[in-house]
Amino acid sequence: MHRGKGLKFVGDSRVPADGRKPNIPKDYSEYPGKTEAFWPNFLLKEWLVGAVFLVGFLCLTVAHPSPLEKIADPSDTAYIPLPDWYFLFLYQLLKYAYASGPYNVIGALVIPGLAFGALLLAPFIDRGPERRPSKRPLATGFMLLALAGITYLTWESVAMHDWEAAAEQGKIVAEVEIDTSAxxxxxxxxxxxxxxxxxxxxxxxxxxxxxxxxxxxxxxxxxxxxxxxxxxxxxxxxxxxxxxxxxxxxxxxxxx
Structure with missing residues (x-):
């Protein structure tokens, strides 16, 4: 048989021509210095960082115990409730004329819904590969606007609240049995x-x-x-x- 005659080359589509296997991830050892084993290296670091924050939080609670008020009285109509600090901006929003009274739905649902909806849509609106804030104007603008609004409303709520009256109304006082028939x-x-x-x-x-x-x-x-x-x-x-x-x-x- 002469060379080159009678030979046929058959290709199989199941075998990649360049030898790549896209469905099988590469081992982390192929990226030295950029990744590490999840167990125990990465997980141990996570536990150490979590332990540091947990100890710090426990020290804070020991040094500054949670302020307790008197037992809740549903019949006390003079009591002025105050939400936790992370809800103060929404509490302050409901004090404005356009978001309270007959417009309470706007302050409680419409405005917060639009704000949080914009934050949820930000990653889908700005899908650029850049990671610098200066090159992602939409995402950066949404975040800065949200932080500015939350900071301003929280500050206004703290400044306008009568903390002395709140401390007085929530003070734990000694109780005595009142004879209402006297x-x-x-x-x-x-x-x-x-x-x-x-x-x-x-x-x-x-x-x-x-x-x-x-x-x-x-x-x-x-x-x-x-x-x-x-x-x-x-x-x-x-x-x-x-x-x-x-x-x-x-x-x-x-x-x-």
């Missing part, structure tokens, strides 16, 4: 004192607690008649005998 309590209720001082006389944002005042009946009567601080005078409209009964009742409210 004449002194009936006089408090008749003169509208319950509105500010609370049904259990535990106080509120604009009025102190009437338990453990440390005041003598004469001092209580003077305050009830002439007022003190934010409390104006002339609120008590009863007789002198009723004023004395009310003063003795308040002066005798002591926790055990």
């Amino acid at each position: 004449e002194g309590y009936q006089l408090l209720e008749a003169n509208g004192c319950i509105t500010c001082h609370g049904g259990e006389l535990q106080g509120g944002p604009a009025a102190p607690a009437l338990i453990d005042t440390g005041l003598a009946p004469e001092e209580v009567a003077e305050i009830a008649k002439n007022g003190r601080g934010a409390m104006p005078g002339g609120l008590f409209t009863g007789s002198d005998e009723e004023l004395q009964t009310l003063a003795e009742f308040i002066s005798g409210l002591k926790s055990e």
